[in-house]
Amino acid sequence: MAKLDAGNNSEQPIEERQDARPTRWLENLWQDVRFGLRVLRKNPGFTAIAILTLALGIGANTAIFSVVNAVLIRPLPFAKPDRLVRIFETDNKLHLSQFTSSVPNYLSWKEQQQSFEQMGLIGFVSLNLTGTADPEQFNSTSISPSLMPLLGIEPVIGRGFRDDEEKLGSAPVVMLSEGLWKRRFGGDAAIIGKIVTLSGTAYTVIGITPPSLAILTASDINVPLTIDPANQPRLNHVTVAVARLKPGITLAQAQTEMEAISRRVGQQFPEVKDWGTQLSTFSDWIVGDQLRTALVVLLCAVSFVLLIACANMANLLLARAAGRQQEIAVRLALGAGRHRLVLQLLTESAMLSLLGGTAGVLASVWVVRSLGASLPVGLLPISDIRVDSTVMLFALGISLCTGILFGLAPALQSAKPELSKVLKQGGRSGSGGTRPALRKALIASELALATVLLVGAGLLMQSLFRMQAVRLGYKPQHLLTFQLSPPAAKYPAPVKAWVLYKTLIDSLQSLPGVRGAAVSSGLPFGSGNYTRTPMAPVGASKLPVGDAVPIDWRVVSPGYFKTMEIPLVRGRLFDEHDDTGSAPVMVVSQKTAQTLWGADDPIGRVIRVVGSGKQFTVVGVVGDVRNLALNQDPIEATYMSAAFRQMPLMDVVIRTEGNPNAAAAGVRQKLREVDSELPMAAVRTMEEWISTSAAQPRLNSGLLEVFSVVALLIAAIGIYGVLSYSVNQRTREIGVRMALGAQRGDILRLVAREGMMIAVAGIGAGLAVAYAVSRLIASLLYGVQAHDVFTFASVATVLLVVAAVACYVPALRATRIDPIVALRYE
DSSP states (O other), X not given: OOOSOTTOOOXXXXXXXXXXXXXXXXXXXXXXXXXXXXXXXHOHHHHHHHHHXXXXXXXXXXXHHHHHIIIIISOOSSSSGGGEEEEEEEETXXXXXXXXXXXXXXXHHHHHOXXXXXXXXXXXXXXXXXXXXXXXXXXXXXXXXXXXXXXXXXXXXXXXXXXXXXXXXXXXXXEEEHHHHHHHHTTOGGGTTOEEEEXXXXXXXXXXXXXXXXXXXXXXXXXXXXXXXXGSOTXXXXXXXXXXXXXXXXXXXXXXXXXXXXXXXXXHSGGGTTEEEEEEEHHHHHHOHHHHHXXXXXXXXXXXXXHXXXXXXXXXXXXXXXXXXXXXXXXXXXXXXXXXXXXXHHXXXXXXXXXXXXXXXXXXXXXXXXXXXXXXXXXXXXXXXXXXXXXXXHHHHHXXXXXXXXXXXXXXXXXXXXXHHHHHHTTSOOOTTOOHHHXXXXXXXXXXXXXXXXXXXXXXXXXXXXXXXXXXXXXXTTEEEEEEOOOTTTSOTTHHHHHHHHHHHHHHHTSTTEEEEEEXXXXXXXXXXXXXEEEEXXXXXXXXXXXXXXXEEEEEOTTHHHHHTOOEEEEOOOOTTOSTTSOOEEEEEHHHXXXXXXXXXXXXXXXXXXXXXXXXXXXEEEOOOOOSOTTSXXXXXXXXXXXXXXXXXXXXXXXXXXXXGGGXXXXXXXXXXXXXXXXXXXEEEHHXXXXXXXXXXXXXXXXXXXXXXXXXXXXXXHHHHHHHHHHHHTHHHHHHHHHXXXXXXXXXXXXXXXXXXXXXXXXXXXXXXXXXXXXXXXXXXXXXXXXXXXXXXXXXXXXXXXXXXXXXXXXXXXXTOOHHHHHTOO
């Protein structure tokens, strides 16, 4: 039998002298699990708090990791996706990158390249489905027959496109998405071979595309991409080019070859002599740097929350260990090995963590489903966000690691009590065995992590506020928008298409409560046509002779500026006389006028569109408009009259006197009167478009704010717990001080000072860390510096106030200790 003398542990513990059967460790584990369950049942309050704390940390990590796993980790649903690349065109002279591709250039690349197994194109069309129920407009793409084999995907049913079906004059065939097939046609396999009417043309359904194709096309209808080089200029960048690398060929090797091909093509065709190519992996193209940065920041933030929860759990276990010193001392005295005690205590911690992890995973399943349903369409490139086996393994792993992380220090400390001292105390709760310094360090670390989170959340919130307060250049209130795509066969551009739009505008303006209506090839923040093309001033200008500038252009009807309330700065706007029978005219933005002519009057100046050679006379200057995103300053923009040209997809915008949604029914009726087969698509208010534009910054800011609040609450509870425990441990000391004449204010300051010293140390360390790492989120900020002094000062102030409140309650309780009772304490 082991000796009771703590100073002589030379004898081998009894448990170590038991048989060494191979299954002994399993029996020990089972015993530890049963004993741990009994201990947890005896302390339901502690167990509930621990499970809730861990469920918050592990659940939040699991939910965010589900998104990270889907977007960044899980391979794209294509064959060998690491071999797939996107081919961008670049304007080397103007230092512009990531243009879409022109069909003639693609054909030249395909003819000369040796690096790719296959190449394919994706074009964009807009088609209306009619003849079955109400007419409906769908996102549609034209794809080359090689695209699906290149990606390594097969139709759900039916077949893909054949090579001969991309030739001019081939029979019209179509592939429907699986979603459209199930929603509109009930998932009936008999759809194969049937005829559907798309924009007035009869198409034969030959197959159903899998959901994976929509990652690239975001479309419900796919038709063969028809190649007609004679009518597709080399500077007309309207398609997405993709390719699959040959085995053994690296991205760098393919890039080198494509650069050489671009130079040869430029020598053969002078209009593209300044153009090159840029290859990008599918991962970099689809995800993008900003989204990747945002997801990594959120994953780091939620990991901080878990670390704070671990620190709090360690503090709870340290406090709990003080009450178990008698139990542990007796077990050691009876011969229990210290390593067995450590394992048993770690088993308890792991059980707590697994229970918390189970609750957290169940919560994360609900959070992920809710998140997927509430996120705007297109915010994430991968819509299949789920808690899969990889996520479950992650949750199990962090649950076990968390249990060890917060349980190890308390277990090691609890297994080394001063046996003689503890056993002499009998049933009284001793103060030995706990290290105040360790508990204080844990709380300081919680505050430091909370500080980093709050600084990040503060910076993102400021960025979001400033983004939403920017000047748009127009008034978005009371604007209703929708998209229209009239069939080209029925409404050929420009004459008949313009007659349709003019008739529709006149009809809409007759509606009660409608103040104006117009059409445009692209609305601010909308999903219409956005085109930037090099343009050059003709004659004297601010630019060097021969230089061009990439300028955003769109076509608009004469009433567009009035409807949008974009101010006229100089000259005139379009009117009814600007039509196909008059000289081509253009309205430019202030930034365009400044870039091309500086302070000189731009009215009457001429702009040439590089490539087509068309020239337009400037008749007016309007205010700058943010067209692309809230966090992007206005770029150079020009406007052409819709009487000259219309795009296949046009936006209609209506200004109302009241709620724009209330006018939707009347607008729909007017459209039916004009043409009953034209569907309204993407019906939204302008404020909804703006809200969608800010969706990702709002999500980043909101999630980080939630994590920060949770972290702050956990840290505040931690400070309160440490000080409450300290007051309990120092009851006798406080009583002596009060008996010797100490005033209640002195006791209040004594206890509060102890807590505030911890808070100041933790907050100071957190500010230093935040200063060092805040530059990592600089790419997510707008209008605020990563080291913004106001944000850092505000966070420090808030944390100090919260810490002071957390310190006040235990300090106040200490002032109410009765000296007589305290002197009798233990």
